[in-house]
Amino acid sequence: MAEVLVLVDHLDGEIKKSTFELLTAARALGEPSAVVVGPAGSAGKLSEGLKAHGAAKIYVAETDSSDFLTPQVSVLASLVESKDPAAVLIGVSADGKEIAGRLAIRTNSALLGDVVGVSPEGATHSVFGGAFIAEAKANTAHPVITLRPGSVEVEQADGAGAEETVEVPAASGRSATVQSREPVTGGDRPELTEASVIVSGGRGVGSAEQFSVVEGLADSLGAAVGASRAAVDSGFYPHQFQVGQTGKTVSPQLYIALGISGAIQHRAGMQTSKTIIAVNKDPEAPIFEIADFGVVGDLFKVAPQLQEEVTKRKS
Amino acid sequence: MNIVVLVKQVPDTYSERKLSSGDHTLDRDATDAVLDEINERAIESALQLKEGDGAGDSTVTVVAMGPDRATDAIRKALSMGADKAVHLSDEALHGSCAIQTSKALAKVIGTLGEVDLVLAGNEASDGRTGAIPAMVADVLGLPSLTHARELTVDGATVTVRRETDDGVTVLTAELPAVVSVNEKINEPRYPSFKGIMAAKKKPVTTLTLADAGIDASEVGLANATSTVTSSQPKPPKSGGEKVTDEGDGGQKIAAFLVGQKLI
Ligand SMILES: Cc1cc2nc3c(=O)[nH]c(=O)nc-3n(C[C@H](O)[C@H](O)[C@H](O)COP(=O)(O)OP(=O)(O)OC[C@H]3O[C@@H](n4cnc5c(N)ncnc54)[C@H](O)[C@@H]3O)c2cc1C
Ligand SMILES: Nc1ncnc2c1ncn2[C@@H]1O[C@H](COP(=O)(O)O)[C@@H](O)[C@H]1O
Numbered sequence: 001m002a003e004v005l006v007l008v009d010h011l012d013g014e015i016k017k018s019t020f021e022l023l024t025a026a027r028a029l030g031e032p033s034a035v036v037v038g039p040a041g042s043a044g045k046l047s048e049g050l051k052a053h054g055a056a057k058i059y060v061a062e063t064d065s066s067d068f069l070t071p072q073v074s075v076l077a078s079l080v081e082s083k084d085p086a087a088v089l090i091g092v093s094a095d096g097k098e099i100a101g102r103l104a105i106r107t108n109s110a111l112l113g114d115v116v117g118v119s120p121e122g123a124t125h126s127v128f129g130g131a132f133i134a135e136a137k138a139n140t141a142h143p144v145i146t147l148r149p150g151s152v153e154v155e156q157a158d159g160a161g162a163e164e165t166v167e168v169p170a171a172s173g174r175s176a177t178v179q180s181r182e183p184v185t186g187g188d189r190p191e192l193t194e195a196s197v198i199v200s201g202g203r204g205v206g207s208a209e210q211f212s213v214v215e216g217l218a219d220s221l222g223a224a225v226g227a228s229r230a231a232v233d234s235g236f237y238p239h240q241f242q243v244g245q246t247g248k249t250v251s252p253q254l255y256i257a258l259g260i261s262g263a264i265q266h267r268a269g270m271q272t273s274k275t276i277i278a279v280n281k282d283p284e285a286p287i288f289e290i291a292d293f294g295v296v297g298d299l300f301k302v303a304p305q306l307q308e309e310v311t312k313r314k315s
Numbered sequence: 316m317n318i319v320v321l322v323k324q325v326p327d328t329y330s331e332r333k334l335s336s337g338d339h340t341l342d343r344d345a346t347d348a349v350l351d352e353i354n355e356r357a358i359e360s361a362l363q364l365k366e367g368d369g370a371g372d373s374t375v376t377v378v379a380m381g382p383d384r385a386t387d388a389i390r391k392a393l394s395m396g397a398d399k400a401v402h403l404s405d406e407a408l409h410g411s412c413a414i415q416t417s418k419a420l421a422k423v424i425g426t427l428g429e430v431d432l433v434l435a436g437n438e439a440s441d442g443r444t445g446a447i448p449a450m451v452a453d454v455l456g457l458p459s460l461t462h463a464r465e466l467t468v469d470g471a472t473v474t475v476r477r478e479t480d481d482g483v484t485v486l487t488a489e490l491p492a493v494v495s496v497n498e499k500i501n502e503p504r505y506p507s508f509k510g511i512m513a514a515k516k517k518p519v520t521t522l523t524l525a526d527a528g529i530d531a532s533e534v535g536l537a538n539a540t541s542t543v544t545s546s547q548p549k550p551p552k553s554g555g556e557k558v559t560d561e562g563d564g565g566q567k568i569a570a571f572l573v574g575q576k577l578i
Contacts, residue, residue: 068458068486094437094445094462094479101446102453104414110540111413113444122544128332134339134546139539173456176475176486183482197577221578239499240480245328245440246353246498248480254577265328271552275575277568283559290552293571297560305565310578313569 002030002086013045018091033057054157067175110138116151129268200226204259244269262287321435322354324388339543350388353436355503393514394506410536417450448495458488
């Protein structure tokens, strides 16, 4: 069976959930080979998890280079050349997209970006915030595919996980140099793109302090917290929680929008959610056009009451 | 400094966007087209660098690849203060994929002499490829410093505070380099009346494929590295029940969620 290269996204010895989604998706195309690029000693802690999700091989490239993303691109490019894989799968993130694009240039491969599903025939895109579904196929060997997190249900599978060391080839062009790095460490709440429930706040929340109303409801539901761009721009909540056109695309089981008008750019990031609840003072707010259940009212009255009901039911 | 800004004309995100049923490419006639908001920010960055340049000899050149009507986006960029523009426009470009687009843009940049800095948006609002700047950099063998929230140029060194969902990375490189900006980098200026009048007289060079040294086999739908085989609109979600809070709004939501087995 053909090999499928999967780039492992890892931080401090932990594998990101999106990598398990890639390993699951890869099995539809062939036999997954995990590719680990990182500082010396990174692979050891990752191999159990990779094997448990079906990695037949684990390629390990250790490097302490401060070249930005170039080691990942060069290692994948050399593996594409030596192994002639059926495809290369990379998770959608800022880094993932950049690695994928540069790799496709280096290896003369098709780039199927931001897909929500893969099959031997090609890949499925969800465009304009889910307003269109499109099928695409690659016209080259070893296409590079980036998969949107949360689009595939993770399934475990036994993989042999045979480790093989690979050299990091010398860079072919000039690279940016990493001077420092501060990763965002997720708090206790689930990741936005992984959460099955999201509670989001908009400008209507009014201030950073008052976002505690959004957080309180989220915590009672075990949910992630999201925000509209207006809320982020007003400094109520950090940028990485922005949902929408220029923020994250999410598709949870349940999305609760508090004080969000439902501008088209916000909807583009959340309208494929299974169930949408909206609370807004304005009965004409466009968010109600897509809400399965809407309450015209003050979020500061409705959200705490809902939180109380949820907590009551749990005990 | 010789600064190039890559700009793209995109369908207005405020209007309904469509794929054409024939070849599944973006239906540009169905929507209003605008200069992508993120590119206004890239131009603002370029203008700030130019204004802060002690030597006072910087030029800002706008480069766009797209159909004829992309000239509107180019004029907007010039009215903000860019000095001149190059527009790669050719029927044969229709339907080009990301690989072809980045190679073509690299060719156009190659016609501009010694370029110090290429600025771009981090992600276009139509395709969300989010990789063209890094791909252009790779074609040119230049370092890519993407998703800049802060950008400084000191002598021949460019420093970027790269801010993404995953965290903050400080990157440096020697010029020439490619930098893409994120939506938090600045607030773009509005074109002044004077700027709008001046833009009418600024030079816009239109290049065909041949002018840019690109062979027709390197671009276009028929030669793209990927092909969209089908597309379907998804029926929009319709609204459900809407109630007015009468002191029991939270309880009503809870009851709905229980009914849906969500809590
Ligand atoms: C290129 C581009 C990209 C964009 N990308 C994004 C994006 O990624 N994400 C995004 O969200 N937006 C994005 N936007 C911005 C978008 O157009 C809207 O401006 C934004 O979504 C509005 O946020 P909001 O709903 O929180 O604020 P508003 O539109 O101001 O709405 C606030 C709502 O809160 C309600 N409200 C006020 N007080 C209360 C209360 N006490 N109780 C209940 N309701 C109350 C009001 O009735 C109102 O409906 C983008 C815009 C552009 C041009
Ligand atoms: N056809 C194009 N012409 C000029 N610049 C482009 C074009 N396509 C993409 N770009 C640049 O690349 C950035 C990111 O676009 P993308 O990678 O397509 O999401 C845009 O904001 C532009 O700066």
